[in-house]
Amino acid sequence: MKIGDLAKLTETRVETIRYYEAEGLLPAPARSRGNYRLYETAHLHRLSFIRRSRDLGFTLDQVRALLRLADDRSGSCAEVDRIAAANVAEIDRKLADLKALRAELVRHLDDCCATTIDHCRIIEALSPQPK
């Protein structure tokens, strides 16, 4: 399987696959006579795992750790849980931040009567000295 086929199957850009290889996330595959990368099913599985992890918000470093952990089938999954829980905690922080942000922005937007800058509540909210 060539890189373009793998890209289509995993909905990953070709450049991203090469990037993962350079980053050591995906093992370097065999090469054809014409120096094309030739992938096996194992690569497809590994790349799918990586993409799925990324979709769930794990960083590449976390993916690296998850891959390492997943390879030891008899190991404890406590560390996996820890990584996933850390991810949830991180998401919760972002959610809280974004909600507060949104509330503040909407408040100013609602206040703003949309006339001139001089009376714009948004600019006013951003300015250090209240008019």
Add this chain to the structure above:
Amino acid sequence: MKIGDLAKLTETRVETIRYYEAEGLLPAPARSRGNYRLYETAHLHRLSFIRRSRDLGFTLDQVRALLRLADDRSGSCAEVDRIAAANVAEIDRKLADLKALRAELVRHLDDCCATTIDHCRIIEALSPQPK
């Protein structure tokens, strides 16, 4: 006022202030005999505006636009509203994504009995071929 003082007043790192200057967001201040940057109150106001905007999730490009708009006190604030509304829309997209992410992660975490990798629901969820 030296750069460190300005940094403290605005809770901004010194390097970030210099970065804003290089990016044209903050005008270059006068210099002391020893080549230290000497800031005026106007700089403090402008930097506060920038930081507040960044805190509200605006990109540096948006901040640039807001600063330009804010300078024309008699102009219309419709454009300001547009930028803020775009920001809210962006935040809403991020919120939706994060909520979905969180739900999926938590679901797998709840399922996981925390024994070995071989039975770990999280690893399983990430793996392409269900065990």
Add this chain to the structure above:
DNA sequence: ATGCACCCTGAAGTCGCTATAGGGTCAAGA
């Protein structure tokens, strides 16, 4: 004169890709 906190510049590093330049490979069609 020495130490220390602060300041300077310029360049490189961060994350996770994406894009660009400049080429090579390979199968099908004229």
Add this chain to the structure above:
DNA sequence: TCTTGACCCTATAGCGACTTCAGGGTGCAT
């Protein structure tokens, strides 16, 4: 046989918004 076109290769630079680093200079107190 030649050419077209889709695909592949490497190496390098770019993105946003900073942060870090290397290698110095300044200014004040002891």
